[in-house]
Amino acid sequence: MMRGSEDVEVFAIWEYDSYGDYERIEADVRKDQGHVHNVLKWYNDNGGREFIIYSHFLQVRNEKLENTVF
Known part of the structure; x- marks a missing residue:
């Protein structure tokens, strides 16, 4: 369980040309078998994907940001 001062927020912004x-x-990242293997191994080494997601993540969002200044 996450408690108060142990909570950590991760915020990342990636910029693409389009x-x-x-x-x-x-799509290329998801097709990269080495990357997929490493991610799955990390989940398995740390209790499994379901365990990690439900015990450590409070919220996951993937939102598109658009420039409003031209």
Whole structure:
């Protein structure tokens, strides 16, 4: 269980030239078998994906931000 001062928020912003570039790069990462293997191994070494997600993550969001200043 996460408690008060142990909570950590991770916030990342990635910039792409276009939404199409984002989709292509995301697809390439998901097809990278070495990366997929490492992610799955990390989950398994740390109690399994379900355990990690439900015991450590309070919220996960993937939101598209758009520039409103031109």
